[in-house]
Amino acid sequence: MVMIDRYILGSFIASLFGFVLLYNLRKKISRKTKASKVVRRDECITSAAATGRQDSGGDADIIIVGAGVAGAALAYTLGKEGRRVHVIERDLTEPDRIVGELLQPGGYLKLIELGLEDCVGDIDAQRVFGYALYKDGKDTKLSYPLEKFDSDVSGRSFHNGRFIQRMREKAETLSNVRLEQGTVTSLLEEKGTIKGVQYKTKNGDEITAYAPLTIVCDGCFSNLRRSLCTPKVEQPSCFVGIILENCELPYANHGHVVLGDPSPILFYPISSTEIRCLVDVPGQKVPSISNGEMAKYLKTVVAPQIPPQLYDSFIGAIEKGNIRTMPNRSMPAIPQPTPGAILMGDAFNMRHPLTGGGMTVALSDIVLLRDLLRPIHDLNDASTLCQYLESFYTLRKPVSSTINTLAGALYKVFCASPDDARREMRDACFDYLSLGGICSEGPVALLSGLNPRPLSLFLHFFGVAVYGVGRLLLPFPSPQRVWLGARLLSAASGIIFPIIKAEGVRQMFFPATVPAMVETLNEPKTILGELLQPAGYLKLLELGLDDCVKEIDAQQVLEYVLYKDRKSIRLPYPLKKYESNVSGRSFYHGRFVQRMREKAASLPNVKLVQGTATSLIDEKGTIKGVKYKTRAGEESKLYAPLTVVCDGCFSNFRKFLEASLKSVSLIDFSATKLHSVSNGQMAHFLKNIFAPQVPIEVYSAFMASVDKAQIKVMPTNCIPASPRIPGALLLGDALNMRHAITGGGMTVAINDVATLSNLLRHLNLNDVEMPMAFTINVIADSLCKAILLSSGESSDEIQEACFNYMSLGHNFSRGLLGLVSGLDWSSISFP
Numbered sequence: 001m002v003m004i005d006r007y008i009l010g011s012f013i014a015s016l017f018g019f020v021l022l023y024n025l026r027k028k029i030s031r032k033t034k035a036s037k038v039v040r041r042d043e044c045i046t047s048a049a050a051t052g053r054q055d056s057g058g059d060a061d062i063i064i065v066g067a068g069v070a071g072a073a074l075a076y077t078l079g080k081e082g083r084r085v086h087v088i089e090r091d092l093t094e095p096d097r098i099v100g101e102l103l104q105p106g107g108y109l110k111l112i113e114l115g116l117e118d119c120v121g122d123i124d125a126q127r128v129f130g131y132a133l134y135k136d137g138k139d140t141k142l143s144y145p146l147e148k149f150d151s152d153v154s155g156r157s158f159h160n161g162r163f164i165q166r167m168r169e170k171a172e173t174l175s176n177v178r179l180e181q182g183t184v185t186s187l188l189e190e191k192g193t194i195k196g197v198q199y200k201t202k203n204g205d206e207i208t209a210y211a212p213l214t215i216v217c218d219g220c221f222s223n224l225r226r227s228l229c230t231p232k233v234e235q236p237s238c239f240v241g242i243i244l245e246n247c248e249l250p251y252a253n254h255g256h257v258v259l260g261d262p263s264p265i266l267f268y269p270i271s272s273t274e275i276r277c278l279v280d281v282p283g284q285k286v287p288s289i290s291n292g293e294m295a296k297y298l299k300t301v302v303a304p305q306i307p308p309q310l311y312d313s314f315i316g317a318i319e320k321g322n323i324r325t326m327p328n329r330s331m332p333a334i335p336q337p338t339p340g341a342i343l344m345g346d347a348f349n350m351r352h353p354l355t356g357g358g359m360t361v362a363l364s365d366i367v368l369l370r371d372l373l374r375p376i377h378d379l380n381d382a383s384t385l386c387q388y389l390e391s392f393y394t395l396r397k398p399v400s401s402t403i404n405t406l407a408g409a410l411y412k413v414f415c416a417s418p419d420d421a422r423r424e425m426r427d428a429c430f431d432y433l434s435l436g437g438i439c440s441e442g443p444v445a446l447l448s449g450l451n452p453r454p455l456s457l458f459l460h461f462f463g464v465a466v467y468g469v470g471r472l473l474l475p476f477p478s479p480q481r482v483w484l485g486a487r488l489l490s491a492a493s494g495i496i497f498p499i500i501k502a503e504g505v506r507q508m509f510f511p512a513t514v515p516a517m518v519e520t521l522n523e524p525k526t527i528l529g530e531l532l533q534p535a536g537y538l539k540l541l542e543l544g545l546d547d548c549v550k551e552i553d554a555q556q557v558l559e560y561v562l563y564k565d566r567k568s569i570r571l572p573y574p575l576k577k578y579e580s581n582v583s584g585r586s587f588y589h590g591r592f593v594q595r596m597r598e599k600a601a602s603l604p605n606v607k608l609v610q611g612t613a614t615s616l617i618d619e620k621g622t623i624k625g626v627k628y629k630t631r632a633g634e635e636s637k638l639y640a641p642l643t644v645v646c647d648g649c650f651s652n653f654r655k656f657l658e659a660s661l662k663s664v665s666l667i668d669f670s671a672t673k674l675h676s677v678s679n680g681q682m683a684h685f686l687k688n689i690f691a692p693q694v695p696i697e698v699y700s701a702f703m704a705s706v707d708k709a710q711i712k713v714m715p716t717n718c719i720p721a722s723p724r725i726p727g728a729l730l731l732g733d734a735l736n737m738r739h740a741i742t743g744g745g746m747t748v749a750i751n752d753v754a755t756l757s758n759l760l761r762h763l764n765l766n767d768v769e770m771p772m773a774f775t776i777n778v779i780a781d782s783l784c785k786a787i788l789l790s791s792g793e794s795s796d797e798i799q800e801a802c803f804n805y806m807s808l809g810h811n812f813s814r815g816l817l818g819l820v821s822g823l824d825w826s827s828i829s830f831p
Contacts, residue, residue, distance in 0.1 A: 060086035061379055063197055063211040065184045066218035067092065069100060069160075070345030070362040072167035074215060077114050077370050079177035086209060088199050090218075092168070092181045094161040098241030098278065098326050099353050101270050102128065102255065103156045103163075105144050106399075106449020107360030109680050110367055115708070119170060123162035126269040128155030130444065132251040133433060134307060135259040135426075140434040141251055144448045145441050149680045150687075155356075155448065157255075157268050157276075182207070187214065187227055187341060193382045194340030212379035214341040217362075220329050222347035229343055230334045232502075236352065236411065237263060237282045239326045240294065244275040247313035255356075259430065260305040261416040264354060267310065277314065280328070280354070282415065289323050298323075328352055330408060332502040333400065335393045339382035342389060344369070349400060352411045357403035360449040364399045368392060375523045375590065394511050401503040402452040408499045409461060410447075421487035425495075428468030428488075439463070454508045458496070465492035523590035527712045529746060531557065532585045532592075534573055536747030539754050541582075545596060552591035557584030562803065563695055569807045584743075611636070616643065646732035646749075682711055 062078055064071050067089035075087045103111070103120070111117050130143035146153055171177045182199040188208060189195070196210035216224045225231050249256055249267060256267040263280040270276045279302050287293035298318050306314055333349035345362045372392055379385055413422075413429050433440050442460050445451035469485035500508060532540070532549070540546045559572035575582060600606050613628040617637065625639035686706050694702050732749045 060084045060178070060209065060211040061213065062086070063088065063209055063214045065197060065214065065216045065224065066090075066345070066347070067168055067171075067179060068095070068164055068217065068219050068345065069167070069359050070217040070366065071215075072164055072171055073111075073114060073116060073363060074217065074344065074366050074369070075177050075179070076116060076167060076171040076174065077366055078373070079171060079174040080115065081370060081374060083176065083373075085171075085174075085177045086211065087171070087177065087179045088182045088184055088197065088209070089168075089179065090181070090183050092179065094165045097160045098239060098276070098324050100160040100163075100359060101157055101276055102268055102356035102359075103158075104356055104360045104447070104449045105146065105149075105153055105155050106452065107357075107363050108153060108156055109149075109450075110360065110363035112680070113367055114363065114370075116167060116170065119163060119166040120156045120158060123158050123166060124271040125156045125158035125163070126271065127253050128157050128255055128268065129253050130251075131255045131257055131447075132249075133257050133259070133430060135430045138430075138434075139250070139307075140430070140440075141254065142433060142440050142444045145445050145450060148684065150684055153680055155255075157270050159270055184218070184224065187216075187224060192339065194338055212340065212382065213385065216341060216343050216347055217345035218347050220346040220350055222343075225343060225347045228338050228341055229336050229348065231331055232334065233329055233331045233350075235284050235327050235329050237280050237328045238284070238286045239328055239353065240279040240281055240286060240298070241324045241326065242277050242279075242298075242314075242317040242322065243270070244277055244310060244313040244317050246273055247275060247310060249275060250307050250309050256307070257354075257414070258305055258307070259414050259416075259426065260302065263415045264411070265302060265306060266354070267306075275310075275313075277310075277317070280411075280415075284327070286325055289325070294323055294325075295321070330404075332404070333393065333396075335390075337386050337390050337393075339386040342369075342392070349404070351404040351407040353407070354411045354414070355403065355407040355447055357407055357447075357449065361396075361400045361403050364449075365392075365396050368396055394507055397504070397507045397511050398454060399449070399452040401500075401508040402446060402454050402457050403449060404503060405454070405496065405499045405508075406443075406446055406457055409496050412495045413464075419491070420484060421491040424468050424472065424484065424488050425465065425491055428471065429464050431471075432464045432467045458500075458509075461496055462492060465489055523594045526589050529589040529592075530586055531743035531746075532587075532750075533743055533747045534575060534578070534582055534584050536750050537582060537585055538578075539747070539750040542754050543750065545599065548592060548595040548599060549585045549587060552587050552595060554585045554587035554592070557586050564800075564803045567803075568695070569803075613647070616645075644731050648733050683707075686711070 061083045062085050064075050064078075064085060064087045067075065067087050071087060071089065075085050079085045108117070108120075111120070128144075129146070130141065133140050133142060144155065168179060172179055181202045184197045184199040185206075186198045187194050187196075188198055188210070194214050196208060197214060198206065198208050200206055216222065216228060218224060244267075249269065253269070258265040258267075263282050265280065266278040267275055279298065281287075281297075287297045289295075295318050299315065303311060303314055303318075329346075329350050330352050331350040335343070335348075344365055346358065349361065351357060351361075369389075369392060372389060372395075373379075376385065376388070413425055416426070417423060433443060442451075442456060446453070446457050446460070465488060468488050472481040472485045472488070537546070537549075540549070557573075558575070559570055562569050562571060573584065597608060601608050609628075611628045613626045614635075615627045616623050617625045617627060617639070623643050625637060626643060627635065627637050629635055683706050687703065691699065691702055691706070731752055733745060737745065
């Protein structure tokens with residue numbers, strides 16, 4: 001028996017030893033197999049586990065491939081936001097290109113918004129104020145509509161290489177931006193997520209670099225785009241470039257476009273002594289430069305069509321022999337969202353360079369991406385970030401699709417054609433632009449990027465076609481002319497509709513119908529809800545949420561200072577009866593909201609779900625729950641005895657719960673439209689109208705803030721609390737709003753929450769909350785009308801009396817501040 005036990009024990013030990021040995025052997029074989037595998041997608045994605053190269057580490061937040069216009073501007077922008085950026089550029093010497101030399105005014109405004117306007121300051125850049133158009137010996141001048149902008153705003157033309165080099169230098173001034181010369185050979189992929197890049201240094205060493213987000217902007221000849229999009233690249237023509245020296249353009253500081261045969265010819269200044277000439281040659285093949293065919297073509301075909309003032313310099317430039325060519329490519333943006341990576345610049349989206357819109361689109365995209373990434377502190381959740389950034393592709397459409405469509409359509413219209421209808425369209429376009437007024441200002445505003453509206457483009461394009469048909473039918477229509485007019489409309493449709501289809505009809509004209517961005521639990525960004533009155537803070541204490549204003553750099557607010565005609569009065573809150581920590585609080589709204597979300601999520605019986613509520617479930621007049629879309633886009637239903645709707649001032653459900661909305665404005669814009677932020681009108685308005693009225697102590701900071709162009713607009717709405725419907729309850733700004741001048745919104749909302757927590761069985765909250773809400777609502781609207789919206793002698797007297805009344809101090813000001821702060825909300829005190 002003992003012998004049998006020994007054999008059993010020995011067999012067990014031997015089996016265990018063999019199992020361990022086999023397991024380790026299999027593990028080593030598995031590692032070798034994995035190391036030998038290289039998974040490549042379209043020859044430019046490599047498995048992260050299969051590189052076997054030097055590792056540069058993962059100390060970067062973002063890797064940028066390419067340091068051209070898009071890459072260099074993006075590096076500086078994201079570096080300024082505090083991101084650690086690693087830029088890998090094939091060649092860091094100054095580029096020498098014949099395109100990317102004209103920045104439209106819309107692009108210059110984006111340059112200002114990014115803080116990069118000084119990059120055109122010391123490179124002998126020339127200001128451009130519009131275009132001159134030539135056809136068959138006639139010409140017309142088309143000026144940019146710049147009247148509403150600062151005098152500095154215009155187009156800029158320059159040597160492309162100098163501009164890029166200045167942006168690279170500015171990016172390198174940031175300690176958290178690293179520029180390195182190297183050639184990226186592939187993207188590193190692991191389980192469908194891009195983890196970084198593999199690249200060769202200038203010494204030939206192969207390195208792998210890792211980062212949570214890789215942004216590919218390696219230009220029009222991108223080797224990596226096939227991994228991240230479905231490219232449909234077309235090459236309708238080539239540009240032939242020469243430089244004219246020591247001559248003057250017929251219209252100074254204007255681009256010149258000659259509607260030549262077979263295609264357009266461009267002239268624009270790139271320095272104080274040089275003029276760039278770009279000759280468009282249709283097709284993919286051009287006459288040979290080396291055997292003299294190109295020089296002969298330029299002299300015999302092109303030279304006779306250019307303005308006489310430029311003829312001698314044109315011939316002289318050809319004789320010098322410095323002739324260069326560049327293929328003109330167009331590619332609609334067809335994204336293929338990939339976790340861990342995104343495409344930008346010409347690697348992502350190209351259009352014909354005739355209109356010089358490429359840099360405007362790229363800079364606009366950078367501003368948009370910066371704003372989208374700003375609330376995201378942690379970029380490591382690649383799949384969530386990828387889903388979040390899908391909104392980028394929709395939000396960019398109004399600008400990019402307008403400029404792309406205009407470039408493609410204008411090129412086809414401006415090219416000579418043997419077809420009679422196309423010739424009529426070309427003649428009509430020239431004459432339409434020559435009419436002046438809205439016929440020239442509208443198209444030029446689109447071209448310049450100052451008014452990137454697809455619908456405006458569509459209307460002007462068919463306005464040209466209808467104008468051409470009208471000319472054919474007047475004074476007497478003939479069957480031949482009617483037929484030609486019909487063909488003209490058909491030709492116009494054949495030009496623009498394929499371009500619109502490639503851009504995406506829904507994304508271009510109806511972007512609001514595209515699910516651009518699911519509502520996320522990221523930190524919100526708003527310019528309101530940043531001041532909590534003392535009574536609101538007391539309610540916060542009552543709810544046990546007072547710690548939510550800690551650790552967010554919240555500031556105590558103890559008083560108001562009222563200014564009028566350079567006089568000022570101080571109005572302190574009546575806080576003597578309260579503890580020393582009781583006061584108002586001001587803070588970043590998003591930080592405060594995020595802290596409360598975190599505290600709510602810490603409770604085991606509270607579940608926060610990211611999704612977009614689409615409708616309320618109504619059964620026989622009673623709300624039973626909600627329908628909503630999850631973050632993944634799946635539709636779901638949720639049932640509960642009580643649905644509390646507090647989806648803010650832009651509530652989608654208010655109309656279903658019988659609340660009426662009345663909008664007012666903090667500043668009376670009834671005479672004019674609200675000034676545009678994107679094109680600089682708002683900045684101009686703030687500087688010239690409001691800056692002279694602000695206190696001297698904050699004047700410089702006010703102007704600097706306007707110059708940074710981080711201006712946001714928010715409508716101020718008013719809603720009386722009125723809805724009553726079984727099964728549902730409105731709360732917060734969805735229920736009740738007042739003018740934001742007194743900062744009473746959060747006080748009312750938190751008071752409502754405290755009331756609801758005590759009286760939840762009584763579903764009709766509205767009657768209970770009336771005393772405080774009524775007082776704060778009425779005083780907000782009354783002060784708005786008395787102080788802000790004054791016009792006429794009687795209103796001026798009321799404003800003056802109000803200011804003097806509060807200047808009396810004691811109970812006169814103390815009582816009013818008690819009402820404003822919410823500390824004394826007795827409605828009998830208000831009159």
